[in-house]
Amino acid sequence: MPLVTNCADIADATARGASAHNQTNKLSQSDSPFLLCVLAIYFAVRLPWLLVVPLTDAPDEANHLWVINFIASHLRLPVQADLIAAGPAALYGALPTLGYFPSVLSELVLSGAARFGTLIVGAITVPIALAVAGEIFPRRSLCWYALPLLIALHPQLVFVQSYANTDATAITFTSAVLYIIVASFRKPLSLPMAAAAGMLFGLAALSKHTAFSVGPAVFGGILLACAAHKMSWQATLTRLCLSAAALSGIVVPYLVRNYFEFSGDILGTKTMYRMWAVILPRSGDGAIINPWPPVKSLSWWRYIWFDYWGLFGYMNKYLWRPIYFAYGLLCAGAIYGWVRAKLVPLASKRALWLTLLAFPLCNLVAMVAATLMNVSGPHGRYLFPSEIAICVLLLEGMRRAGSTGEKLIVTWLALNALVSVGAFIALYGNRVHF
DSSP: OOOOOSHHHHHHHHHHHHHHHHHHHSOOGGGHHHHHHHHHHHHHHHHHHHHHSOGGGSTTHHHHHHHHHHHHHHSSOOOHHHHHHHGGGGTTTTSOOGGGHHHHHHHHHSTTOHHHHHHHHHHTHHHHHHHHHHHHSOTTSHHHHHHHHHHHHOHHHHHHTTSSOSHHHHHHHHHHHHHHHHHHHHSOOOHHHHHHHHHHHHHHHHHOGGGGGGHHHHHHHHHHHHHHTTOOHHHHHHHHHHHHHHHHHHHHHHHHHHHHHTTTOSSSHHHHHHHHHTTSOBOTTSOBOOSSOOTTSHHHHHHHHHHHHOEETTTTEEOOHHHHHHHHHHHHHHHHHHHHHTTSTTGGGHHHHHHHHHHHHHHHHHHHHHHHTTSOOOOGGGGGGGHHHHHHHHHHHHHTSGGGHHHHHHHHHHHHHHHHHHHHHHHHGGGOOO
8 A cells, every 4th residue: 555645645545534434433224223123122121121010119100100190181280289289299290391291192192101101212312322332433343332232231221211200301312412512522513503402401401300410511511522623712602602592492481480380499309308308207306317328428329339230129129239249340440441541542532531421420419419408319320311421431441451341341231131131030020921
């Protein structure tokens, strides 16, 4: 092959290389069989959970169903009088309700089918994961295949996307925002896509209020992506303002509605806690005993770890403890890969990696703040709006771990598959009758 010997040849070779990279990573019709296969796995793994797990083993599903059934029956959002009349059953009636709408539609089509709305909206994360993989990893590489498969097989995510809740919708919208930001590191963020990022982030926030926590990561990612393309400060500011305006246009009307309906409680969290406090245990002096440990205790952090990988039933059915250690070893392998790389060969993507890391860190900071304010406790599933970002970071670390990297990735996939199927058989297999 002839050497490139002048500037014109260098420029031409660079352009051809960039074009080939974009074409290689771009999703094409030839990827459809793989995508359909992963979607088939997604549904095959989740349907048994959806059909068999009892209402009492799905965290807070009874409270979620109250909101879903109310909206489906009355074709309007609940107001404060409705919550007072229903009592603690309407615990989530003041919180953002957009996340219930897939389940509401399912309930309107077929009574008792609310869980199918969660299942269907969650499936959208699979093609989003494949699109993100195409932006970061070489097409047809192990990591490219692994990312959507990890989304389809993650045990706790399987569980969350199998019963009626708002998490699944928030995860889907946040994943879509993440894709736009990741793609903007390769191709400069256009004004329509900046607006789309803000709009989708607003929809995520109105699906579950905890999605607000990734705001710094979203806007920080837009800023870093614009800087990576050396955009002018005017162009960068325009995109940030457009995203903020789209976000405001989505969320402000709802927040204003809540402000007047629930006496200034724009997010509904104070109303929720007041209703919840009625059924919480109390100490001898009447003080409320919150059902979560303090942030400074090891058990708070350990619970996040358990609940992220797999904690079933009403958050009381744990995996076999060595499995959590196995996941820990896999994560340690990924961390080793990052340390081994020393970030030197990753300098060109450093802003992208920092953006991806910012997503779960924002989720974690929000959990700490919520616990300190006695609003909520630790839940690993609250990291799921950043699930794709977490998987990308772990995959990249494993890829950099040398000769053991591929083995780590394959082991992770196999462990997810075994746990997702095995946990169902162990916990609910006796409920299946043919």
